[in-house]
Amino acid sequence: MHAEIFALGSELTTGAKLDTNSQWLSVELAALGIETRFHHTVADDLPAMLDELRAAAFRSELAILTGGLGPTADDLTRDALAQLAGVPLEEDAASLAHVLACYRRFGRPMPPKNRVQALVPAGAEVVPNPRGTAPGLWMTLPPGAGPDAPGGPGGCTLVALPGVPAEMKPMFRESVAPRLPRGTNLIRVARVNLFGAGESSVEERLGDLTARGRVPEVGITAHEATITLRIVARGTDETEIERQFAEVRRLAAERVGDLIFGEEDDTLAGRLLATLRARGETLAVAEVGTGGRLADWLSEEDDPAAPAFLGGVTENRDDYCLGEPVAPGDAAERVRRQWGATYALFTPTLSAEGDGPGLTLATPDGPVREPYRRVGDSTIARSRLGKAALDLLRRHLVGLAT
Template identity: 40%
Template structure:
């Protein structure tokens, strides 16, 4: 029987913990894996500290069989991701000829000398594989050890996202085969409180497939229906009767679905009525 993917994502970078940048990779990775039916169970963020990154790897290895790490692959002294993984696994770092050639070409194509500190980015875990990075200097790395698949990816989104799509997802498909797809549908409520909605959906929230869960929104209440199935169409077929039941119970309190917003919903009603809104300051 094919093993089930149990993935988690570790974002490395003190700038995330300081609130200087948003951890956008969490959403990108969640969406990408969900679209493929791969289960992602944990997100975490850790600063640029060797001991703390090693502890994150230790925790991840104890509960997940796929660990995706973003950040910490740059050329500076506080870029410690692969060094921390090497320490945790007890493996040496070796100079990769493939990564060295990539770095030489990257700077040569820009008519710039390569700073000596960038040579650090050519180090690879013994037994690991380089993941090509066509958009930057930091190659990614992949290694499997004791049943856990580790993917190290650079922090810049323009580098990470293409590598996720071109390098990580194809490997996950090869490792885990076809997984059931996950499809979600979000209903937006207005004019009714969360507690009142919750009281009236208790019988629906105990179901296992599809599941029904409340979400916190900005000034609104949301319910997410999520189903797993062999195909998107089969998952949507499971979701449809739950949505019909919710619309029967809550009627006009539901104003939209998925990416809808209240202004979009109001505009849709006005357009249907042939009405307009005039504003003056």
């Protein structure tokens, strides 16, 4: 089964808004074994929409549309689907009741123009929208011979959903995905997160694991110095896919295990706080180069009921901490004592030229120092420095940095 995805609305073709729905839908469809070959973004223009919809309905078996279901004159999805199928629009009593009920909940009368949201192409079904006024539509064009059969030789199912992601996504998962036929080739993605080496050096150490055409496919992406292995497994069932994930995880652990800090949405700060909490230990920070970013990450991911992050200071020079001159890096120990923490991390300035103090981790057994090579003071350089500091403590806790 092949799918095409439509994002409808002039706010997208003018560039006023970025469409992220189509990407999300592609991943969801792939997980069901349905391959997407086209995304289409079309302005609020009925002939343009019909032109693209006709081509898609003829050549593909599934089209998912988002947007254009609002109450105003430029919301044309209902009209486009009716004209594509060659049927009239009819008022659906249940949909009208739903729109009216929404406005009762808002505590105001339904504006007359919203009545169009209850119109449905004759023969189409309504997809319920528990989070908004616009119901979705599910329309089937039967397979037909000849160039005039709108569904083409394979027929086509067209599903229209609202453009608001918070409404569209649950509607897709609750009411659309369960009704779609499963393909024979499920595609699932798993992620392994690394820090502490560049993309090309990780690639070299991984060897054939990232070779083109390998099964499963393993890609490398980098974002603010975090390296992510993206495992794309294809298989006919979950067991086969899990087996592929497990094999890559095992090989990655063998080859770059010292760099791996987590999986999926794990962050260095989040994993580190969990480890500290489990050990009954705490952390404070003395920031120059990261300027508050470490504190922001740690306080945001910490558990306020059982904090492992105690706080810290931001200074704008390396040789001063809390009103006193300090030797380079000694700010870590100063802050560790001030907050009564097990550990404290110091990040050096990024804006100076040449050599300077490196990273320092203050521990109950004395400081651990590491040189740090500056690469300018951009927002990425700050994030990289912050992650290097967290990673120094991570490695210390597993005996890799002493």
